[in-house]
Structures are given as C-alpha cells and as structure tokens.
Amino acid sequence: GAGVSQSPSNKVTEKGKDVELRCDPISGHTALYWYRQSLGQGLEFLIYFQGNSAPDKSGLPSDRFSAERTGGSVSTLTIQRTQQEDSAVYLCASSLGGQLGNEQFFGPGTRLTVL
Amino acid sequence: AQSVTQLGSHVSVSEGALVLLRCNYSSSVPPYLFWYVQYPNQGLQLLLKYTTGATLVKGINGFEAEFKKSETSFHLTKPSAHMSDAAEYFCAVRNGGATNKLIFGTGTLLAVQP
Numbered sequence: 160g161a162g163v164s165q166s167p168s169n170k171v172t173e174k175g176k177d178v179e180l181r182c183d184p185i186s187g188h189t190a191l192y193w194y195r196q197s198l199g200q201g202l203e204f205l206i207y208f209q210g211n212s213a214p215d216k217s218g219l220p221s222d223r224f225s226a227e228r229t230g231g232s233v234s235t236l237t238i239q240r241t242q243q244e245d246s247a248v249y250l251c252a253s254s255l256g257g258q259l260g261n262e263q264f265f266g267p268g269t270r271l272t273v274l
Numbered sequence: 275a276q277s278v279t280q281l282g283s284h285v286s287v288s289e290g291a292l293v294l295l296r297c298n299y300s301s302s303v304p305p306y307l308f309w310y311v312q313y314p315n316q317g318l319q320l321l322l323k324y325t326t327g328a329t330l331v332k333g334i335n336g337f338e339a340e341f342k343k344s345e346t347s348f349h350l351t352k353p354s355a356h357m358s359d360a361a362e363y364f365c366a367v368r369n370g371g372a373t374n375k376l377i378f379g380t381g382t383l384l385a386v387q388p
Binding site for chain 2: 163190192194201202203204207209214215218250252254261262263264265266267268
C-alpha cells in the first residue's frame with residue numbers, strides 16, 4: 160500500500176516568504192507527527208496530531224510555525240516569514256495511534272532551503 | 275526527561291566485518307527503544323524496536339539489538355556488514371508522555387569499505 164507522502168520534495172524560498180509543506184499520511188493512521196532534521200540540531204519533534212487535534216505542539220520553535228490537519232488525514236505545516244535558520248528537512252510520520260510502541264512510518268521529507 | 279546518546283558520529287567497517295553502533299538512553303519511565311535507518315535522500319525506516327519482553331530484539335536486514343537495563347544501553351549489531359548497509363542510523367526513545375513522540379540521538383553514519 161501507499162506510504163506517507165510529502166510535497167514538495169524540495170522547496171527553495173527567499174527569506175521573509177511564507178511556505179507550506181504538505182503531508183499525506185497512511186490511510187487509517189490517526190496519529191501524525193512532524194519532525195525537523197537539521198545539521199545543527201539533529202532530529203527534533205515539532206508537533207503531534209491525534210485526529211484533527213494537536214495535543215502536543217511543544218516542539219514548534221516559534222510562533223512563525225503552525226500546522227493543521229483536516230479530515231483526520233492531510234496535514235499542512237506553515238512557516239511564516241522564513242528565516243535562514245529554518246533551512247532543514249521536514250519529516251512527517253504517521254502511526255495507527257498515539258499508543259505506546261506503535262511504529263511511526265516516515266515520509267521522504269521536504270528539503271527546505273531559505274536563501 | 276528522556277534522552278539518547280549515540281557514541282560515534284561516523285563508523286567505518288570493512289565488508290564482512292561486525293557492525294556495532296552504540297546507543298545509551300536516559301528515561302524516567304520504562305523505555306521503549308527504536309533503531310531507524312536513513313538512506314540518502316530518503317525518510318526513516320524502522321529497523322527494530324524494544325517495548326517489553328525479550329531483551330534481544332531482531333530486526334530487518336540481519337540487524338539485532340540488546341536492551342540492557344543495567345547499562346542503559348541498546349546497541350545495534352550485525353555480524354557481517356554488507357555494502358548496502360551504508361547509511362545513517364538513529365537510535366530513539368519514546369517520550370514518557372501520552373503522545374508517543376520520539377526523542378532521537380544525533381545519528382551514526384556507517385560507511386562500509388570493500
């Protein structure tokens with residue numbers, strides 16, 4: 160079956176512009192996670208969705224970052240007024256639920272470059 | 275709070291040699307531990323996980339890991355390296371809260387020499 164997909168695969172933007180990153184989780188997966196992978200910080204958790212709700216937003220680095228999920232499926236991560244330090248690979252993962260030990264399946268990521 | 279330490283950001287082995295990638299964790303709750311592999315320009319793929327039960331866990335591609343509570347370790351091993359094993363490997367521990375989010379180590383890049 161289809162795995163987690165993300166689009167675009169690459170995004171180059173200018174400092175100060177807004178960007179939207181999309182994640183399509185595996186069908187039927189109620190839990191969705193965003194992580195960021197950068198050279199200086201490694202792999203960091205950003206936000207967790209259970210259904211359309213986001214009970215854990217603790218990893219969002221600033222109020223320029225926001226995310227939503229609609230229909231319990233697709234999620235969009237929005238970064239406003241991008242800065243060069245936002246350059247990273249943004250990874251999305253989904254799992255059957257938030258229960259302990261459930262495997263998270265990762266998408267290929269979106270590589271964001273802010274010039 | 276949970277954390278993971280991976281010793282050695284770069285490891286190089288010869289084809290056919292033993293692979294040993296080290297991971298130590300800190301967790302205030304019973305740990306659930308994971309090893310993921312990332313091939314170039316791809317997402318993360320689960321190699322194996324420990325939740326409860328048997329402490330020696332076998333995963334895909336011939337990898338295995340042993341949970342040692344007394345040493346707070348979860349080292350990844352493979353008896354004989356193959357060229358296709360060259361990738362970056364991440365150890366992770368689940369967060370102790372209700373979200374099951376993962377806390378990752380900084381990764382180990384494995385090179386396999388012919």
